[in-house]
Amino acid sequence: MPELPEVESVRAGLARHVVGRTVAGVEVLDARPLRRQVGGAQAFTRELEGRAITAAVRRGKFLWLALDDGRALSAHLGMSGQLLVRGTSAGPGSDAPDDRSASGPVADGESFLGDPAAARVDLTATRAPSLVRDLSAHPRHLRVRLHLSARPGDPGTGAALDLVDQRMLGGLHVVDLAPTADGAPGGQGSQAPLLPADATHIARDLLDPFLDRGAAVARMRASRRGVKTLLMDQGIVSGVGNIYADEGLWRARLHGLRPGRALGPRVALGLLEATAQVMEQALAVGGTSFDALYVDAEGAAGFFARQLQAYGRAGQECRRCGAVMRGEIIAGRSHAFCPRCQTRPRGGTSVQVASRRSGR
Incomplete structure (x- = not known):
C-alpha cells in the first residue's frame, strides 16, 4: 500500500x-x-x-x-x-518534473533489487523515469x-x-x-x-511541522507493544507503513519487537527522526515502486526501491555490517532486520520466516 x-x-x-x-x-x-x-x-x-x-x-x-x-x-x-x-498542463509557476533517478538505469537483464537469484519481475522501479x-x-x-x-x-x-x-x-x-x-x-x-x-482520528505525520514529537514519544514509551507496531499506529504518527517502518528501525538499530516502554526518550525520538529522514529521501525520488501499479499523478514510477536497506532484504547481507539479514512476522506483518545491528529482545514473540542468502 x-x-x-x-x-x-x-x-x-x-x-x-x-x-x-x-x-x-x-x-x-x-x-x-x-x-x-x-x-x-x-x-x-x-x-x-x-x-x-x-x-x-x-x-x-x-x-x-x-x-x-x-x-x-x-x-x-x-x-x-x-x-x-x-x-493537462501544469499550473502557473509550477516546476517541471525533475529527473528523479539517483543513478543510471538498471539493465533489463539484471534482477530486481540486485538479487541475482530472484525471479524475473516487473523492473518498472529500477528503470530511468519517464512521464506517461x-x-x-x-x-x-x-x-x-x-x-x-x-x-x-x-x-x-x-x-x-x-x-x-x-x-x-x-x-x-x-x-x-x-x-x-x-x-x-x-x-x-x-x-x-x-x-x-x-x-479526524489520523495523527499528524513525521514530515508535518506541527507534529508534537514529544507527545508521540510519550505515547510510544507508555506502551508494551513492539516498536514496529507502534511506529505503524496511525493514531500516534501517520504515514508509516511496512516499508518505512523496516527502514527506520534499521537506521535506528532497533528490532521491531522491542517494547515501546523499553525505549529511552532519546532512543524513541531518534527512531522518529530516522524514519522521517528515510521518508524524505524516498520522497526526493518519488517514493518506492515495486511494479507498475504505483505511479504518481503524471504516470511516473518512484525509484527508492534501489536504496532500500532492510525491507525485502531478508537473506541478503546487511549493508552496514555484512551479517545475513533475517525475516519474521510481527503482528501479521513482515519484518526484515539485521541480527547483529538490531538485537532481538528476549522473550519477544513472532513467527520466524525462512530466508536464504541471495546468490548462494
Missing part, C-alpha cells in the same frame, strides 16, 4: 495539474469505488459537478481535494489505486473519470482526472471538513485548519 512518500508524490502532481480547475462532468464507469459515498453514484456526481478544486492536501497516507463549497473529495488509493491526470503523458484514453481498470475545465497551455484533448484501480480496494467520496483539534493546518498543501470529518 502506498505510504507517505508515494501519496505525497501523487498529491504534488494533483496540486500542479488540477487545483484551480472546475469539475465539468463526472463519469462513473464502476460504482464500487464509491461504496463510502452517502447516496451512491448519483449523489457523488451531483456534489462534484460545478465545484472548483481549491487545494490538494495530505496527512500521512490520507489524501483529499478541497472544494469551493467547504467540502472535500476524499481519495483512498488502497493497494492498487491510481489518480492519473490527462490532457500519452496515457490511453480508456485505460484498463478505469473506474471514475472527472472531466475538468481547461486552462491555457492544455493540449486540447480534454483535461481529466481518472481513478484507475485494479484490485478495487481504493475509493472516492465527498465528505464534510471538520476543524483540526489543535487549530493548525490540516495537512500538507493547505493552510486551512480543516481535515475530512472521517479522518
